[in-house]
Amino acid sequence: MSHTNSNMAAGLALAALLTSTAVFAQDEDSNPLRGHANNGTEDSATAIKQRSGTGDPVAGRAKSQLCQGCHGEFGISTEPLIPKLGGQYANYIAKEVHNYQSGIRSHQIMNAMAATVPTDEDIADVAAYFASQKKMKGDGSADNQIGKDIFTHSDTAKMRYACINCHGPHGKGLDPKITTFPVIGGQHKDYLRRQLINFRDGYRTNSPNGIMNKVAGTLSDTEIESLVEYISVQ
Ligand code: HEC
Ligand code: HEC
Structure with a gap:
């Protein structure tokens, strides 16, 4: 809805x-x-739930071990060309993963990484995990x-x-x-x-x-x- x-x-x-x-x-x-103003900066329970979409963040934590190696355990990467995902909208994360899978968005590493989360359910869970973390700052x-x-x-x-x-x-x-x-x-x-x-x-x-x-x-x-x-x- x-x-x-x-x-x-x-x-x-x-x-x-x-x-x-x-x-x-x-x-x-x-x-x-x-x-x-400031609506988006809040890490309130409601805001976190809304931005996390329909996936399961607990399942997503386990399914995103590989991703965490580059994007950070809590979605805050330390490498300047690897984007932070913490607090990002789950739907946006999922869209980008789909785009890397189809090749509409091209990046050698991420095109390969996106193939490791094959189903929509996996993608939604992983996206929910990163979205539910503290918002990047x-x-x-x-x-x-x-x-x-x-x-x-x-x-x-x-x-x-x-x-x-x-x-x-x-x-x-x-x-x-x-x-x-x-x-x-x-x-x-x-x-x-x-x-x-x-x-x-x-x-x-x-x-x-x-x-x-x-x-x-x-x-x-x-x-x-x-x-x-x-x-x-x-
Ligand atoms: C080896 C390091 C590495 C691993 C592992 C990795 N990524 Fe990435 N990721 C990157 C890099 C580098 C970029 C930036 C690519 C670009 O410039 O398009 C990126 C970009 C992204 C983006 C785009 C973010 C945005 O703000 O547009 C998403 C979403 C993403 N990765 C999700 C994942 C997921 C999910 C996994 C696990 C299945 C994963 N990544 C694993 C390095 C990695
Ligand atoms: C009309 C709406 C709109 C305006 C205005 C706009 N953007 Fe965007 N921007 C978007 C959308 C939609 C995306 C997501 C693209 C996608 O789906 O991959 C985006 C993506 C981005 C990204 C990539 C984020 C990421 O994580 O990879 C950057 C950076 C960005 N915009 C910067 C800007 C800047 C700077 C300006 C002003 C000069 C701006 N945008 C103005 C709609 C807008």
């Missing part, structure tokens, strides 16, 4: 911004798609102001819709039930940079409607650097 609703909400969010320029005016306080050091500006303000001239509208305040996600837009706040800087460049240069093409290719296509190298500095410390 909530799965369908969250997909619908995300679909509406995407539809709204892809078809309307009126949303550009709204990214500060009035945009209803933004969710409530940066070191909280000072905000990069240029990055913060790009993150929070749309640029009408460039047709760039502000990151905050989809990834939520501080990149912590919009709402535990809106699972299409991944948590990026507190993610490793090097991993974020790599993904933005991959989207911009067309090496990663698995976002819905190519939305991230459009967004990243408007970013210069220096803008990407400012953005990843801001996002990674959240």
Whole structure:
């Protein structure tokens, strides 16, 4: 039920911004798609349950031993190019694993690793395990102001819709039930940079409607650097 609703909400969010320029005016306080400030930063029992989806996190803990070797026992990896998965939406994790399996998202190691969780049930359980961990967090050091500006303000001239509208305040996600837009706040800087460049240069093409290719296509190298500095410390 909530799965369908969250997909619908995300679909509406995407539809709204892809078809309307009126949303550009709204990214500060009035945009209803933004969710409530700090909603996504909470590790409340309800939020954890909602973001963990339908899988079984206890079964997922056992099934994710191999994954934990790289992504960390609690989903907080230490290697800068291996993404943190702690507190990420289970539906997003599952989608990415499916995308690595089918090859829509390509990465030599992960294409092989994804093959080790063959069934939808295994994937849902592993995703629930990582989603149920404490949400990833940066070191909280000072905000990069240029990055913060790009993150929070749309640029009408460039047709760039502000990151905050989809990834939520501080990149912590919009709402535990809106699972299409991944948590990026507190993610490793090097991993974020790599993904933005991959989207911009067309090496990663698995976002819905190519939305991230459009967004990243408007970013210069220096803008990407400012953005990843801001996002990674959240
Ligand atoms: C040998 C190290 C290694 C192992 C083991 C591993 N991963 Fe990964 N994982 C990576 C790397 C590196 C990336 C980044 C790939 C890229 O840039 O696309 C990644 C990316 C991912 C992503 C994408 C996250 C995002 O934010 O988009 C998911 C989901 C994921 N791994 C899940 C798993 C699961 C589930 C397992 C166990 C079945 C697993 N990984 C095992 C190294 C590993
Ligand atoms: C219209 C909504 C939307 C906007 C605006 C948006 N994103 Fe995204 N972003 C997405 C979606 C959806 C995904 C998930 C792609 C997928 O399904 O693999 C994503 C994925 C990402 C990822 C990859 C995360 C991971 O774990 O691999 C990064 C990094 C990212 N976005 C950064 C940004 C930045 C920086 C901005 C602003 C300049 C931005 N996004 C604006 C929708 C959006």
